[in-house]
Amino acid sequence: xxxxxxxxxxxxxxxxxxxxxxxxxxxxxxxxxxxxxxxxxxxxxxxxxxxxxxxxxxxxxxxxxxxxxxxxxxxxxxxxxxxxxxxxxxxxxxxxxxxxxxxxxxxxxxxxxxxxxxxxxxxxxxxxxxxxxxxxxxxxxxxxxxxxxxxxxxxxxxxxxxxxxxxxxxxxxxxxxxxxxxxxxxxxxxxxxxxxxxxxxxxxxxxxxxxxxxxxxxxxxxxxxxxxxxxxxxxxxxxxxxxxxxxxxxxxxxxxxxxxxxxxxxxxxxxxxxxxxxxxxxxxxxxx
Ligand SMILES: [Zn+2]
Numbered sequence: 001x002x003x004x005x006x007x008x009x010x011x012x013x014x015x016x017x018x019x020x021x022x023x024x025x026x027x028x029x030x031x032x033x034x035x036x037x038x039x040x041x042x043x044x045x046x047x048x049x050x051x052x053x054x055x056x057x058x059x060x061x062x063x064x065x066x067x068x069x070x071x072x073x074x075x076x077x078x079x080x081x082x083x084x085x086x087x088x089x090x091x092x093x094x095x096x097x098x099x100x101x102x103x104x105x106x107x108x109x110x111x112x113x114x115x116x117x118x119x120x121x122x123x124x125x126x127x128x129x130x131x132x133x134x135x136x137x138x139x140x141x142x143x144x145x146x147x148x149x150x151x152x153x154x155x156x157x158x159x160x161x162x163x164x165x166x167x168x169x170x171x172x173x174x175x176x177x178x179x180x181x182x183x184x185x186x187x188x189x190x191x192x193x194x195x196x197x198x199x200x201x202x203x204x205x206x207x208x209x210x211x212x213x214x215x216x217x218x219x220x221x222x223x224x225x226x227x228x229x230x231x232x233x234x235x236x237x238x239x240x241x242x243x244x245x246x247x248x249x250x251x252x253x254x255x256x257x258x259x260x261x262x263x264x265x266x267x268x269x270x271x272x273x274x275x276x277x278x279x280x281x282x283x284x285x286x287x288x
Pocket of ligand 1: 035047048049050051052
């Protein structure tokens with residue numbers, strides 16, 4: 001924990017709290033990567049511009065990827081396949097050493113400054129992808145629909161099971177979703193979706209097992225979902241199966257549209273040489 005964080009906690013102060021509003025400035029933000037002070041004018045909070053440039057950014061053309069990994073799509077029914085193929089995941093970063101370290105800090109130490117590092121780039125990636133698509137597809141319905149969807153979306157973190165949440169004390173997806181919602185000027189809602197059961201670690205399962213394990217894992221509130229558009233938020237997406245299942249549950253409960261955004265996603269096995277795929281899969285599911 002940085003001295004700044006200690007001090008903030010001791011004072012019960014959050015950035016939007018009293019000391020911040022009074023501009024006391026006793027504790028300048030420190031970069032979570034290199035520890036140097038971060039100037040207030042910097043674009044992203046809690047990280048300095050030099051470290052921002054060294055993060056494993058995706059190219060703009062790689063910030064919108066298929067929601068579900070193609071290695072799993074082949075196992076879907078014809079209807080689910082058609083449905084899943086149309087869905088896109090928006091993601092600003094590759095899942096590499098730096099992003100892995102920062103996301104683990106967030107996951108296991110509940111340090112909110114790590115959430116800020118991701119929320120800003122996620123908001124930018126959403127705007128970049130959805131509005132540039134709007135430009136490209138000017139006059140065509142899908143672009144208009146997606147950009148319009150973001151304007152009216154409810155921000156929804158992917159829920160943990162009740163047991164896991166109790167054990168950890170918080171949901172890391174919610175930690176990212178909250179500043180993201182503030183940056184986008186959208187409401188955050190946590191009660192629309194919940195886990196019906198613990199799905200456990202998927203490490204030991206093959207693709208068919210993972211699919212069966214996730215099916216029916218979520219339940220959603222028809223009262224909240226009816227006619228609503230959601231921006232579903234998580235920290236990491238690997239196969240995309242968790243997000244797909246959560247999104248399908250929301251739509252089955254009446255949601256009109258679901259957009260998907262995560263902080264980081266590893267390169268998918270289909271984009272690697274075949275010899276590297278086992279290594280990828282092992283590393284991936286151990287890390288998760
Ligand atoms: Zn730095």
